[in-house]
Amino acid sequence: MAQDVLIEIGLEELPARFIDDAEAQVLDKTIKWLDEQRISYSSAVSFSTPRRLAVLIEEVAENQVSIEEEAKGPALKIAKDDEGNWTKAAEGFTRGQGKTTDDIYIKEIKGTSYIYVKKFIEGKTVQSLLPEFKDIIESITFGKNMRWANETLRYARPIRWLVALYGNKVIPFEIAHVKTSNFTYGHRFLSDKLTIGEPKQYEQLLNENYVIANAEKRKEKIVEQLDTLQTKNGFQIPVDTELLNEVKNLVEYPTAFVGSFADSFLALPKEVLITSMAEHQRYFPVERDGELLPKFVGVRNGDDYELETVIRGNEKVLRARLADAEFFFEEDKKLSIDFFQEKLTRVVFQEKLGTYTDKVNRVKKIASHLAEELALKDGKEIARAAEISKFDLMTNMVNEFTELQGVMGEKYAAYFGETKEVSQAIREHYLPKQSHGELPATTVGAVLSIADKMDTIAGCISVGLIPSGSQDPYGLRRQATGILRILQDQHWDVTVESLINYTLSVLADAGLTVNASANADLRTFFGSRAAYLLREENVESDIIHAITDNQLGVFHFAVDKAHVLSVKKADEAFKNSQEALVRVLNLENKVEDKNHEADAALIQTESEQAFYDAVKSVKSNYAAHLEAQNSEAALQLLADLADNIHAFFDHNMIMDDNEEVRKNRLSMIHELSMLILQYADLRKIAWKQHA
Incomplete structure (x- = not known):
């Protein structure tokens, strides 16, 4: 039963x-x-x-369900001797299965006969x-x-x-x-x-004993109670999903309540109030028409007995925390950016990478270089934002509320007279805070975010702090993902490889030791994050490898190419073209002299000449399409070479006995291979037309 x-x-x-x-x-x-x-x-x-x-x-x-299994033994030639008797190998096999040689039967697999027995495994209780x-x-x-x-x-x-x-x-x-x-x-x-x-x-x-064991039902009960409070009091409770999930896991029997704090605290920045409530006390803030009210909603672990006493206790705790925040805010405003900047000189960012001042100096170089590469008009703002990007880490407020780094930087920078662009960039350079979080909205913020993250990633990996398994104490994976997302969002034509090269040169110029493998390690690391993002866009693994294994390049263009290839992979009309292009790539490893240029004078056949001319004719247009990141048109130019490629292979002996002819034909193959590989390594794609 x-x-x-x-x-x-x-x-x-x-x-x-x-x-x-x-x-x-x-x-x-x-x-x-x-x-x-x-x-x-x-x-x-x-x-x-x-x-x-x-x-x-x-x-x-x-x-348990009882089962009958088929157990495979040794080959028949081992199981029987020359006289046709069962050997010790056969007897040992059957004995191990709880059977005798009388139970043996024979099956043939790929021309070889093996002995088998069937055994019944009775289910245990x-x-x-x-x-x-x-x-x-x-x-x-x-x-x-x-x-x-x-x-x-x-x-x-x-x-x-x-x-x-x-x-x-x-x-x-x-x-x-x-x-x-x-x-x-x-x-x-x-x-x-x-x-x-x-x-x-x-x-x-x-x-019945004040425990709601189902977590989702607990969350639903909290939401119902919040809705009731909103209706009853005529205010809104903006519910953060992460906070709601956390609160539901802090209580076994939730009872929501409304508390209040002094109106005077509303003079503090909204972010300070919300952080004090949500991050430190797990309270929900309260608004009316988008304006923060001097109220909060908490969730008690228990029933409503003596709830007024509970409310007063929570109000007392929050009042003390807000009083601290008010004090820190006023004290910070008495100082200056230069004061905080000077304090950064004595704070270590990472023992092998120097102080925060050292980091800021590197970030400023990387950001200015990126602005120059992209011909941006905001060079002055970018340099200033980089220069003061970390000053708020030394403020009393951020020391107490670490979650407000960047946020207070924006507030204080504006208070001390910095421009809106510079102030906003200080906050935005920490974005995205999660892999799929909000991205910087401004150009200055986007450049500074990339520069800061590149310095952290390249610096850490250069000194051997490479993430492994679930260990990533500096959040390098999240930051690399953030860089790629910003590059894609801004549609910037800067290659990941150039960012890596320049950042490593800045580290070296600063006198830091850079591991010999750092460049390769960084390329691999960014390739893995690009693969993560492409998988998020439902790009198949083989196409990801085809796009990212050689060189990641301009990321938004890499994404476009991946999507084009995803369509072509299953397109029957593209079969002839992909077979031709892969045919070329398959001979690339036969090329010994990569620098040798094909000589038209050594061409012997009409199909060979047609192939030579066709490749030469598409080169300039192909380069132009790549330059313009026109992924569809670039691939089509290569695809249009299919008939010439097949004719060249079908009517000429590529590996000709004549060394000069062979070398010349391989040079033509190499020239086209390099064009194809600029797009993707099509050999790595499991073309569905072959299925």
Whole structure:
């Protein structure tokens, strides 16, 4: 008879940022284990709160599914001797499968005969397998782990109880000296120890004891409460999705409330108020018609008992934090940009890359060079923005509220008399803050953002700080993605390789040690981020390699070429052309002298002459199309050479016995190959027309 299974891990309060991923792991690992163990079930659903991770599996079968397997043994010539008797190899194989030589049958694979036996594997009882759930629980990973007491297990927080039920029976196992049982706990302050009669009672039992175990239902309850407060009070609560997800993972039973603060604090920049509320206290700001009100909305972990006392306590905490912010703001305004700039000379950016002042000087060079390369008219503003781009890091406000770096830079720069373009660029040069976050809106901000990120990436990789696995303490992947997105957004005709080369030269000129492999490492690194972005645009892996492996070049043009090739890959009309172009590239490795130019005087046949003339005739137009980033037209020019290419190959011996003729023909092949490779390495594409 099918039974339900419940597994719950009871913990000290988990950090909110770990919970969603941990819950997903519990469910994914459970489903994978059930499938691997051949255990039938009707459904599996996960739960999570700050104090628990759980999974409920419904209608779990009593036994594994029994299977019949075919086991392959040694080749027949090894399994039998010259007299036709079974050898020790055959006997050992059958014995290992729980069979005898009488069970052997023979099958032929690619002309060779092998011995086989069939074995029946009877399914075990599920109840006997369920203790293996211990391995699933112990395999859950977190962003940061700890050990407690004398335990060897590393986990995000100490395990305090374990529930493991198969129907109404406890599944026996033990982790970190905690044994499984049918006991759980409701809300820490509003309930106590609870007995679970059967798995299906779990969610309702917790709900009756002030725990909403379903995370999405908790979030829905918060949203409903926020909507009610908006309607009741006639204001708006701008809900940040990340903050909402965090708050739902901070509480087990949410109750929203409205608090207030003194009107005088509204004189602070809006960003300071919102950061104080959202980032530090996990409150939602309150607006009316786009204007911030002296109010906030918090979410209590519990019911509405003595809610007024809770509100007063939260107001007191926020008042103290805003008073600090007000003090820092006024103190910072008494100083100057030069004062903060001088302090940067004594703050290390990275031990091998010098101080923040050293970094700013490098960024200024890179930004000015980029502005010159792009013939921008904002050179003066770009240089000034680069020069003071980090001054706000030394302010009291940013020291207290690190999330406001750049934001306060813009505010203070404007206060101290800098232009709007310069002030805005100081904020924008930190953008994007996430891989797909907001990009700089101004030219000055975009240039400064690229320059700052290039210095960080090239500097770190040059001194060996290359991201590996999930380790990327300087956020280099995000910053490289940001550079590529800005280049694409601005449609700037600057190659990634030229940015790398110039940045490395700035580092070298500054007297920093640059690893010999830095250039190659940076090209590979940016190539991987370009591949990430192209995959986001549904470009297939083979086309990505064809576009990025040789040289990334101008990124927005690389993206255009990738999309053109994605269409051509499945276009039957392009089959003749791609076969011709790939035919040329396949002979490129036969070219020994890459510098040798083809000599028209050595041409012997009409088809050879036609090929020679056709390649020469398209070169200038092809170069013009590449220069104009006209990806469709450039590829079409190459495609139009198809008939001449096929005729050249079909009517001439490329590898002619005459060395001069052979070398001349290979030089013609090389010339066209270089043109094709400027577009993409078409050899790396799995052309669908061949399927």
